[in-house]
Amino acid sequence: xxxxxxxxxxxxxxxxxxxxxxxxxxxxxxxxxxxxxxxxxxxxxxxxxxxxxxxxxxxxxxxxxxxxxxxxxxxxxxxxxxxxxxxxxxxxxxxxxxxxxxxxxxxxxxxxxxxxxxxxxxxxxxxxxxxxxxxxxxxxxxxxxxxxxxxxxxxxxxxxxxxxxxxxxxxxxxxxxxxxxxxxxxxxxxxxxxxxxxxxxxxxxxxxxxxxxxxxxxx
Amino acid sequence: xxxxxxxxxxxxxxxxxxxxxxxxxxxxxxxxxxxxxxxxxxxxxxxxxxxxxxxxxxxxxxxxxxxxxxxxxxxxxxxxxxxxxxxxxxxxxxxxxxxxxxxxxxxxxxxxxxxxxxxxxxxxxxxxxxxxxxxxxxxxxxxxxxxxxxxxxxxxxxxxxxxxxxxxxxxxxxxxxxxxxxxxxxxxxxxxxxxxxxxxxxxxxxx
Numbered sequence: 408x409x410x411x412x413x414x415x416x417x418x419x420x421x422x423x424x425x426x427x428x429x430x431x432x433x434x435x436x437x438x439x440x441x442x443x444x445x446x447x448x449x450x451x452x453x454x455x456x457x458x459x460x461x462x463x464x465x466x467x468x469x470x471x472x473x474x475x476x477x478x479x480x481x482x483x484x485x486x487x488x489x490x491x492x493x494x495x496x497x498x499x500x501x502x503x504x505x506x507x508x509x510x511x512x513x514x515x516x517x518x519x520x521x522x523x524x525x526x527x528x529x530x531x532x533x534x535x536x537x538x539x540x541x542x543x544x545x546x547x548x549x550x551x552x553x554x555x556x557x558x559x560x561x562x563x564x565x566x567x568x569x570x571x572x573x574x575x576x577x578x579x580x581x582x583x584x585x586x587x588x589x590x591x592x593x594x595x596x597x598x599x600x601x602x603x604x605x606x607x608x609x610x611x612x613x614x615x616x617x618x619x620x621x622x623x624x625x626x
Numbered sequence: 627x628x629x630x631x632x633x634x635x636x637x638x639x640x641x642x643x644x645x646x647x648x649x650x651x652x653x654x655x656x657x658x659x660x661x662x663x664x665x666x667x668x669x670x671x672x673x674x675x676x677x678x679x680x681x682x683x684x685x686x687x688x689x690x691x692x693x694x695x696x697x698x699x700x701x702x703x704x705x706x707x708x709x710x711x712x713x714x715x716x717x718x719x720x721x722x723x724x725x726x727x728x729x730x731x732x733x734x735x736x737x738x739x740x741x742x743x744x745x746x747x748x749x750x751x752x753x754x755x756x757x758x759x760x761x762x763x764x765x766x767x768x769x770x771x772x773x774x775x776x777x778x779x780x781x782x783x784x785x786x787x788x789x790x791x792x793x794x795x796x797x798x799x800x801x802x803x804x805x806x807x808x809x810x811x812x813x814x815x816x817x818x819x820x821x822x823x824x825x826x827x828x829x830x831x832x833x
Contacts, residue, residue, distance in 0.1 A: 438691035445694075484747060495806030498782050500729070529800070531744035555741030556806045 449475045457537035472566035477559035491561040505535035512611025518547040699726050709788035720817035729805040735829030737812035743800045756785025765798045
């Protein structure tokens with residue numbers, strides 16, 4: 408009886424406080440919210456300098472806030488060269504942000520810490536690199552990573568506002584920027600970096616977005 | 627209302643409802659097109675839509691909760707294929723899989739499930755045979771690598787092999803598996819019911 412009375416008074420207490428009532432009814436929808444965050448889209452702050460100058464370009468302590476899209480990775484299995492992805496690091500399972508450079512079947516010319524000069528990406532793996540080769544812990548250290556470690560794809564930058572917008576399209580030198588201006592130089596540098604990155608990759612003969620398909624045809 | 631009169635009334639209601647003639651009468655009344663039309667006319671469609679929408683959202687929410695439970699706490703999963711014979715039957719078995727685990731606390735001999743390193747869409751089950759820091763012979767049978775080849779398992783990786791070596795694609799082919807791919811640990815066999823067991827770790831340390 409005491410329990411019943413306690414329950415009744417608790418209910419009255421909730422009913423008398425509209426904010427509390429609202430908070431509790433919002434709590435009911437937590438599973439859906441969590442499901443969407445895990446399998447749909449997710450907002451995160453990116454720390455560190457390994458993706459300079461694409462993310463966190465200046466040396467200030469502020470971190471970029473970006474939107475990650477897990478749907479196209481977890482449901483559509485879309486892995487594309489040039490995409491920036493969040494993956495669990497093979498060395499400590501922490502989430503790291505890198506760029507996919509090569510996919511199964513491709514051949515990559517590696518950078519210094521890696522023991523071999525060239526490596527062929529095995530089935531179901533990818534070669535990931537940071538944009539800043541001196542400050543990054545990437546495939547040149549730990550080798551090709553299984554695609555299963557990839558969690559989500561960077562869809563767009565949300566903050567700071569001057570770099571807000573989608574990423575992943577091939578970059579072009581801005582036509583409206585006068586030759587020699589900072590924007591023009593930035594675009595030029597970005598284009599050259601991309602060209603250099605692509606020049607190190609020999610794409611597999613028959614490639615599709617489906618992982619592992621390219622290798623079976625060429626082996 | 628006292629308890630006695632409450633139950634008495636309940637019995638009365640039940641008796642009157644269960645009289646066959648009464649039931650038939652009620653059904654005929656409910657199925658009468660004129661009554662059905664009157665009922666439909668009396669509905670407030672906006673309210674009905676609201677109710678159905680709310681109910682659907684709640685069902686979706688419940689589905690999400692179930693899914694999250696299965697992803698992060700525990701789930702029943704179906705294991706099949708020849709690679710874990712004789713521990714698992716080739717024709718498939720239903721097992722209880724624990725997801726709420728710390729991959730760093732895995733032991734040699736545990737049955738783990740993980741995303742296949744060669745196909746991210748597939749989940750596979752194997753037995754842990756090596757932990758970080760162990761030196762392991764890549765393939766004692768010499769099938770995929772010379773039987774003298776040994777590797778040291780790097781930090782945050784495990785070595786996994788199937789119980790049925792000739793029919794298993796495992797670490798002998800794709801090397802150490804990052805712990806980030808580990809999804810869960812098989813705890814018990816549920817179906818077939820007569821073979822139900824809790825999987826014990828049968829590994830013994832030989833000095």
